[in-house]
Amino acid sequence: MSEGIVVQGLWKRFGSFDAVKDVGFEAEDGKITALLGPSGSGKSTVLRMIAGLERPDAGRIWVGGEEQTGKSVQERRFGFVFQHYALFRHMTVSRNVAFGLSVRKEPKAAQRSRVNELLELVGLAPFASRYPDQLSGGQRQRVALARALAPQPRLLLLDEPFGALDARVRQELRRWLDDLHRELGVTSLLVTHDQDEALELANEVVVMHQGRVEQIGTADEIYNQPVTPFVAGFVGAANIINGYVSAGRIRVADGVPADAGHLPEGEKAQAYVRSHDIRLTTAVGNGAVSADVERVTNMGWTSKIHLRLPDGQVLIAQLPNEEVDWIRPGARVYAGLRDAKIFSADSTEDAATDSRPAEVSEAAG
Amino acid sequence: MSTTAGRTPRLSAGTRRRLVHGGLIAATFGYVGALVVAPLIGIAVAALKPGLSAWRTVFADPYARHAYLLTGYITVQALLVTTVLGVVVSLVLSRDRFPGKAVVSALVDLPLAVSPVVVGLAAVLLFGLGGWFEPWFAARNIQILFAVPSMVLVTIFISIPFVIREVAPLLQELGTEEEQAARTLGASQLQTFFRITLPNIRWGLLYGIALSTARAIGEVGAVLIVSGTIAGQTETSTLYILRAFDEGQDNSGYVVALTLAMVSIVMLFGIEFFRRRQEKGHSA
Numbered sequence: 001m002s003e004g005i006v007v008q009g010l011w012k013r014f015g016s017f018d019a020v021k022d023v024g025f026e027a028e029d030g031k032i033t034a035l036l037g038p039s040g041s042g043k044s045t046v047l048r049m050i051a052g053l054e055r056p057d058a059g060r061i062w063v064g065g066e067e068q069t070g071k072s073v074q075e076r077r078f079g080f081v082f083q084h085y086a087l088f089r090h091m092t093v094s095r096n097v098a099f100g101l102s103v104r105k106e107p108k109a110a111q112r113s114r115v116n117e118l119l120e121l122v123g124l125a126p127f128a129s130r131y132p133d134q135l136s137g138g139q140r141q142r143v144a145l146a147r148a149l150a151p152q153p154r155l156l157l158l159d160e161p162f163g164a165l166d167a168r169v170r171q172e173l174r175r176w177l178d179d180l181h182r183e184l185g186v187t188s189l190l191v192t193h194d195q196d197e198a199l200e201l202a203n204e205v206v207v208m209h210q211g212r213v214e215q216i217g218t219a220d221e222i223y224n225q226p227v228t229p230f231v232a233g234f235v236g237a238a239n240i241i242n243g244y245v246s247a248g249r250i251r252v253a254d255g256v257p258a259d260a261g262h263l264p265e266g267e268k269a270q271a272y273v274r275s276h277d278i279r280l281t282t283a284v285g286n287g288a289v290s291a292d293v294e295r296v297t298n299m300g301w302t303s304k305i306h307l308r309l310p311d312g313q314v315l316i317a318q319l320p321n322e323e324v325d326w327i328r329p330g331a332r333v334y335a336g337l338r339d340a341k342i343f344s345a346d347s348t349e350d351a352a353t354d355s356r357p358a359e360v361s362e363a364a365g
Numbered sequence: 366m367s368t369t370a371g372r373t374p375r376l377s378a379g380t381r382r383r384l385v386h387g388g389l390i391a392a393t394f395g396y397v398g399a400l401v402v403a404p405l406i407g408i409a410v411a412a413l414k415p416g417l418s419a420w421r422t423v424f425a426d427p428y429a430r431h432a433y434l435l436t437g438y439i440t441v442q443a444l445l446v447t448t449v450l451g452v453v454v455s456l457v458l459s460r461d462r463f464p465g466k467a468v469v470s471a472l473v474d475l476p477l478a479v480s481p482v483v484v485g486l487a488a489v490l491l492f493g494l495g496g497w498f499e500p501w502f503a504a505r506n507i508q509i510l511f512a513v514p515s516m517v518l519v520t521i522f523i524s525i526p527f528v529i530r531e532v533a534p535l536l537q538e539l540g541t542e543e544e545q546a547a548r549t550l551g552a553s554q555l556q557t558f559f560r561i562t563l564p565n566i567r568w569g570l571l572y573g574i575a576l577s578t579a580r581a582i583g584e585v586g587a588v589l590i591v592s593g594t595i596a597g598q599t600e601t602s603t604l605y606i607l608r609a610f611d612e613g614q615d616n617s618g619y620v621v622a623l624t625l626a627m628v629s630i631v632m633l634f635g636i637e638f639f640r641r642r643q644e645k646g647h648s649a
Binding site: 104 | 542543545546547548549550551552553556560561564565
């Protein structure tokens, strides 16, 4: 059995709502694994069950080869970092960090040296005698991390640790956590709804949706080979174009912009396209779809271009300014796809009621 | 129409705002002055006018001394129960979910809404002759009614909402994250309560205890009914005041009234003082 985390068949029901449905995954020892998903996907509940803060209705959990399922929070002693820090507001920074040691009745001298060591590590030594409400959000979260690490847990659980911070601090702390993890190598499970965060920090990503695991893989696999429409949409494909399979390609209006050979002929299909994977040209070719430019918005070094396809669908491209400086609103252009993930429309949620109409396959032929 | 013609010629918006605020502040001072401070001064004047002789008479009176002691005794006993039970009920109401919680939460306030006289009568019905609990205690030769136990009991009942109403919202607002954090750091439930929960609610709890103590000291109605008012036995300070006025000993009544009022005032101000000092030391 793996030395890291093993989760099998985890279920959790709140009232009549199944928050977590048959979740299973393994997380490698000494690495950061991310649980990625939108809010309400059950990822935090999974984390809380691993910590022992929630009791699963079914399923088993092992950490370091030891079964944890029946153990209390106190017995598990995993480090836990909360989104809103959960610092003890009536204690100074150093007493916060010392808490996990003092409840275990460790000698005072050992507590002091461990606290100093950790405050040094998180760069907050000068703040030792401050109270949490005298610190910034980023500083509080670093205290929370030091506090969680103080008792040397074999597992660190992070529940949206940067979720309450503003974008710049979030970036900074992300890099800092990455460095810290390289230094300490403690097995970590990171819950986040931010795909960039998951892709940047995690060795492996578990994508969750509506209480289930959608895909498990490396950052590269999740990004480049999403296995479900949900994953494709969640990791950055902002555009969904409807079409059908025709001669092994997806037909959209007057073009056949991407390969769809894995789907049966005539199948209703959807292309998931990232806005930077769209290529705009003045000439027909490579199956490009004709499109009218409705609006161009300068975003700094890129521009957002709103396109209207002949069948009324909207496509939004975001490309470097030097590639698109010739495009003006009202112009007619041709949109090709550098990359797209094609799924059968039946497998996507919003097309659940559609069946394949016969005339579509005829038109395709 | 020109712009100047549309303008109200009388008062500027700033002046009007100042007038409204001034009026509201005056009303607040008027209320506190007329209904809180004035009666207090009245009692103080009445108690101090006859000079020290009245005080000497009161403190020489064995019944008065007994009444003070009895009030103290009942208050301390009630205090212990209201504190522990108040915190337990607050924890349950703010943390646990169970059917009928809304009803229980409303019932907690009942003692505030019901006349203490009714509370006293209810106790008489339960513990008096023919009451539900009377045979059980009678068989064990324990006197409840017309004795100190029933007085403690009604005092607890009447003063406990003050603790719960201070502590329960505080617990709700605090949430459980800090407690969960403590648990993940290896603290037992008891350690978590004493090292995290209690320090976080201490000022609200102290304030609730002070209010409930003040209420316990001042209790008349329910105690009047269950005690039987036996001077030197079941007569508390408030009952002593009633009897003093009954018997035309107004001066003694005022003296005891003033001492009771002082105890409550000192307690409330003391707690406010310590709370402020604590907060200043913490975030300055």
